[in-house]
Amino acid sequence: MKLITRETDYAIRALVHIAKSDKEIVTVTDLVETTAVPRPFLRKLLQTLNREGVLKSFKGKSGGFTLALSPEEILITRIITIFQGTMQLNECMFKKDICPNTETCSLRKILNNIQDYATRSFAGVTLKEIMKEEPHES
Amino acid sequence: MKLITRETDYAIRALVHIAKSDKEIVTVTDLVETTAVPRPFLRKLLQTLNREGVLKSFKGKSGGFTLALSPEEILITRIITIFQGTMQLNECMFKKDICPNTETCSLRKILNNIQDYATRSFAGVTLKEIMKEEPHES
């Protein structure tokens, strides 16, 4: 039961490294060294972030990636949604059926509360906050 | 990203039905009718609940299941743990490595908070509460 998948995690860490880098343009090779994420997987992931407008990419000889937005503009919920879809902790069970009584199910209420809390917790958290004290340098 | 798996859901619903039933001993056949869960799957699941001491089973001709504890003694966290292991929403990424800096990772903090909230939300919730207004009759 994981809130955050490996891909999301990798993505966030890559973003942090790009944001922190002193180079203007960061290449996949750089990131493979700093993050130790398998190269082809990382590549796919960065391409996705580019397509989604979180990164800007430059092709050709001295190409690479930069942030398309400033760290304080990049919500991490955005990243999560990109790789995991919208956060939905509770689906009414018996999926095929229509649940007649969503109002009165106490289990559902609990799950909904947790989800609301999660949503509030993430609200407004941007890459900037995460950057502040990211571990896993090396 | 689901908090509760299908198996857990089925289990809870089966327990509710057993608890509500007027029969002393409830058989799998009864439950297949009331819950529409596939029979062999349901069987496996009830056997597990029996092994774990949540249900009591009776073999032989007029056998079946009853609750081994009263509804107010059955914590639903117990059920969740049985089928999904202990709730752990955050694993430090890069599993193989030891994460050097668990204290300062802001992402981890958020995840931990959510997990604590979830734990508190479930604390003390028993089958009895869930029973009160279980939908999906029919």
Added chain:
DNA sequence: ACAAATGATACTGATTTGGTATCATTTCAT
């Protein structure tokens, strides 16, 4: 022209989840 970068996309392998199938054992009713 060529090397060094990304773009696009299809494929593969591992794990987890949801579900089956089968046979053994117990017990009640006759």
Added chain:
DNA sequence: ATGAAATGATACCAAATCAGTATCATTTGT
């Protein structure tokens, strides 16, 4: 005793998701 009707134990299977590869095309600076 015996057989039907229940559960116990266990091995198996299929679909979905997750993690990762492989390949070829395109762009661009030198």
